[in-house]
Amino acid sequence: MLFNSFAYLLFFPVVALVYYLVPWQKVRNIFLLLASYYFYMSWDPRFILLMLGCTVITYLDALFIDFSRKEDQENIAQEQRRTGKATLYTTVTIIFTLSVVAWFKYANFLTESIVAVLRAAGFSVVIPKVNVSLPVGISFFTFQSLSYVIDVYRGTVKAEKNFLQYALFVSFFPQLVAGPIERSGNLLVQFKEKHRFEADRAVKGLLLMLWGYFMKIVIADRVAIIVDQVYNYYGSYQGAIPIFATILFAVQIYCDFNGYTTIAIGSAQVLGFSLMQNFRQPYLSFSVAEFWRNWHISLTSWFRDYIYFPLGGSRCSRWKRYRNILIVFLVSGLWHGAAWTYVIWGGLNGVFQIIGDILKPAREKALQTLHINTKSFGHHMVQLLITFVLVDFAWIFFRAPTMKVAFDIIRNSFTVWNPWVLFDGTLYTLGLERVDFWVMMASLAVLLGVDILHARNISIRDSLLRQPTAVRWAVYYGALLSILIFGVYGPAYDATSFIYFQF
Numbered sequence: 187m188l189f190n191s192f193a194y195l196l197f198f199p200v201v202a203l204v205y206y207l208v209p210w211q212k213v214r215n216i217f218l219l220l221a222s223y224y225f226y227m228s229w230d231p232r233f234i235l236l237m238l239g240c241t242v243i244t245y246l247d248a249l250f251i252d253f254s255r256k257e258d259q260e261n262i263a264q265e266q267r268r269t270g271k272a273t274l275y276t277t278v279t280i281i282f283t284l285s286v287v288a289w290f291k292y293a294n295f296l297t298e299s300i301v302a303v304l305r306a307a308g309f310s311v312v313i314p315k316v317n318v319s320l321p322v323g324i325s326f327f328t329f330q331s332l333s334y335v336i337d338v339y340r341g342t343v344k345a346e347k348n349f350l351q352y353a354l355f356v357s358f359f360p361q362l363v364a365g366p367i368e369r370s371g372n373l374l375v376q377f378k379e380k381h382r383f384e385a386d387r388a389v390k391g392l393l394l395m396l397w398g399y400f401m402k403i404v405i406a407d408r409v410a411i412i413v414d415q416v417y418n419y420y421g422s423y424q425g426a427i428p429i430f431a432t433i434l435f436a437v438q439i440y441c442d443f444n445g446y447t448t449i450a451i452g453s454a455q456v457l458g459f460s461l462m463q464n465f466r467q468p469y470l471s472f473s474v475a476e477f478w479r480n481w482h483i484s485l486t487s488w489f490r491d492y493i494y495f496p497l498g499g500s501r502c503s504r505w506k507r508y509r510n511i512l513i514v515f516l517v518s519g520l521w522h523g524a525a526w527t528y529v530i531w532g533g534l535n536g537v538f539q540i541i542g543d544i545l546k547p548a549r550e551k552a553l554q555t556l557h558i559n560t561k562s563f564g565h566h567m568v569q570l571l572i573t574f575v576l577v578d579f580a581w582i583f584f585r586a587p588t589m590k591v592a593f594d595i596i597r598n599s600f601t602v603w604n605p606w607v608l609f610d611g612t613l614y615t616l617g618l619e620r621v622d623f624w625v626m627m628a629s630l631a632v633l634l635g636v637d638i639l640h641a642r643n644i645s646i647r648d649s650l651l652r653q654p655t656a657v658r659w660a661v662y663y664g665a666l667l668s669i670l671i672f673g674v675y676g677p678a679y680d681a682t683s684f685i686y687f688q689f
Contacts, residue, residue: 187228189449190402197225201359202456206383215354215377218457225359226323233321240283241356244331245349247279248338252345276339283328290320295524323363325521327356329488334370336492343370351377360453364446366464366484373461381458386651393647394452396665397636402445403673405629409438411617411674417585420595425602427612428595435585436578437630440469443482467637469577472569474538477577485521489514508543512536522584527592531583538576625672 187193201221208214227234254271288296293316304311334355337343346352355374361367416423416431423431447464454461466480478486490499497510512533519532558565586592607613614620639646650661 187225189446189453190399193228197221198453198456205457211378211380212350214380215350218359219350219354219357222354222357222359222362226357226362229322229363230319233324236286236321236324237327237357238353240286240328240331241353243279243282244335244356245346245352247275247335248345249347250275251335251338272339276335279335280332283332287324287328289316290318290324292520292524293318299526326365326367327362329485330367331356333367333488333492334374337370343374346370346374358454358459360450360457360459361461364443364450365482366447366450366462367488368461368484373459376459384458387458388456389651390647391452391455391457393650393662394455395449396452396662396669398445398448398450398452399669399673400445400629400665401441401448401633403669403675405626405633406438406441406445407674408618408622408626408629408672409434409441412613413438413585415617417591417595420591420598424598425604426607427616428599430608430613431616432578432582432585432595432599436469436574436581437633439581439584440465441633467641469574470570470637470641471573472566473542473573474535474576475542477573478535478539485518489518493517508540511539515539525587526589527583527586530589530592531580534580534583535577538580629672 187197201218204217205214208217223234226237251272254275297313297315301311301313334343334346334352338345346355351374354377355368355370358368358373413431413435416428417435420428444465451461451464462484464483466483468477468481471477471480494510494514497513498506499510500507502510515532515536516529517532518535519528519530522528522532553560553565582595583589583592586595614623618626636646650658653661
């Protein structure tokens with residue numbers, strides 16, 4: 187059930203209405219759990235057993251960890267390092283959960299890589315492909331479950347005794363299939379509270395949902411037409427056109443994923459729940475490292491807390507810190523997809539940060555020598571531009587279906603000099619007619635303006651809610667009409683899936 191489908195536009199109001207009409211919190215949670223399972227089963231009912239199995243295993247493991255720790259403390263006078271039964275339970279759970287993800291997500295990738303290596307060594311090997319469908323959102327709900335187990339093992343949270351509340355934490359429908367990846371310390375505790383309907387909160391949530399729909403339907407799906415045209419027929423385009431399409435892909439994936447996240451946060455807010463922020467104007471970052479602090483925050487913080495810090499984080503030698511950064515981003519690339527293009531994409535983002543850190547002393551010395559004001563608008567613009575170019579270059583590998591296509595697009599982009607195609611009408615032949623093209627450009631201007639205001643801590647929603655009633659409703663209807671009129675819907679309203687549903 188896609189957020190941008192008629193099914194969700196019927197499903198969500200019914201869920202919200204019933205949720206607030208039910209006076210008992212326990213019954214509310216049961217209803218939300220059933221609604222969340224129905225939401226997930228709308229894709230493929232078979233995989234509900236997978237999510238239920240993941241829920242049961244991690245729930246029991248956390249209880250075992252809690253029990254074993256108490257048992258150890260009773261039998262041993264002084265607290266020791268967390269080893270023994272708790273470590274065994276946690277290790278088995280992590281290995282089992284990641285093995286399930288690996289089977290569904292990486293089985294064919296691993297066999298194809300092994301075959302390629304053996305053939306390069308002169309052996310003729312044929313390994314049949316595994317015919318298995320990828321369960322939607324498997325990387326998200328498994329990571330959310332694992333973070334809970336690890337936090338219980340570390341002692342930062344207590345094991346949840348109420349199975350229904352924990353099951354709801356794993357399956358909460360607004361953020362189930364594409365995040366944000368929530369922590370038990372934030373979301374799980376909210377299911378213990380009774381949420382009363384608050385009009386202001388609901389309005390803020392609905393406004394967030396409108397903005398999310400605008401990013402997805404008006405911007406991302408319109409931009410995708412040009413991106414798909416150029417990347418699907420990359421051999422026909424050279425010079426400025428593939429560069430332009432790659433820039434647009436940076437916009438597409440941002441609006442597509444941030445659009446989903448914004449709708450998810452808005453939906454949860456209408457129901458009285460607060461989800462963590464997942465994007466913080468990433469393309470207004472001054473470095474690649476800052477970009478990753480502002481992009482997909484729930485995932486990058488997950489890797490930071492559960493991989494980077496355990497490896498030693500930055501509390502080690504410089505070269506070990508670089509190693510840790512590279513490992514995290516290679517794993518991040520592999521998390522995003524079972525292909526070498528994703529691994530290269532992740533590796534590039536790690537390498538960019540390492541090189542940036544190595545060159546930092548020389549860069550600072552050059553700025554002092556040239557007497558450049560590092561707080562000036564011009565210097566900030568150069569930083570923004572360099573960061574965007576590096577991030578956008580890496581996006582080529584994320585978007586290209588194969589390594590060959592990625593390198594062909596790079597070669598086609600830089601072997602021909604033809605900037606005039608951006609102004610001679612060629613852009614109108616890439617799938618969007620003239621009017622649609624300029625609707626896209628106007629929408630991008632709106633997106634940039636909103637991000638700049640948010641970067642300056644100016645809340646558009648709060649400002650709007652302080653306006654007179656007539657002004658507010660004029661904006662509400664105007665926003666809704668702009669989505670209805672300028673949205674890209676496809677034949678027979680074939681709702682377009684979100685990019686991150688495949689991860």
